[in-house]
Amino acid sequence: MPDSPSVDVTVFSTYEALSQAAAAHVQSVLARALNEQDRCALALAGGSTPRRLYEHLAHADLPWERVHLFWGDERFVPHDDPKSNVQLVRETLLADLAIPADNVHPMPTAGTPEAAASTYAAHLQRQFADQAHTFDCALLGLGSDGHTASLFPEHNPLTTDPKQVRAVTAPARHDVKQRLTCTLPVFNRSRQALFLVSGEAKRGAVRAVLDENDASLPATHISPREHLAWFLDTSARPQPNAHDLDR
């Protein structure tokens, strides 16, 4: 059994404070990785929560030519579709960022989802020659149903999944059904992971993962090699003394 990562949970008073702190956290994790290696890898999340974080991260003082961007999951729509996780990152982080095009590794969304999943898995295999270690930092979100990336409770994602990337059909409550997602072992071979969670709708899922250790929820099984951070706002986790960077 691998050692458990250290875990910390920080609650911020506002979405803005959460986003600012998350950008600073990602910057520091990547900078530390770059002190030890030539390049570093960040896995990006989609959905609505990371939008402000990406806008802040776009101003981070990092040697971007040494930073590689991957996606933890993607909706199977064209990259310029408003629902695409690539489009979100293009509008926010990538809009004015001086990063070489070769450092940006979107999931393909042409052909069949199964073929696209195999193509991205082969790409990850080439990018991470040392298969014991994938991303230096995996950014993750949490759905109100406890899904993370596009790993849904109904699919019972496996911590021992032999595949690195899967094509999945999201449950009916989700608007974009066809998805690609990295699997739990890929996230769990990351050095660090950061969950970013905002909003009252997530309160139950946060409680189920952090307080009840609910094994039916994919997010409960995220266990990177070194450190797991949870950044929440008070709407997702009510706290009287939440951090407020805006004061």
Ligand SMILES: O=C1O[C@H](COP(=O)(O)O)[C@@H](O)[C@H](O)[C@H]1O
């Ligand atoms: O569908 C997705 O949902 C999760 C959570 O998104 P949010 O809108 O609640 O922030 C996200 O992490 C994932 O990347 C995305 O594809």
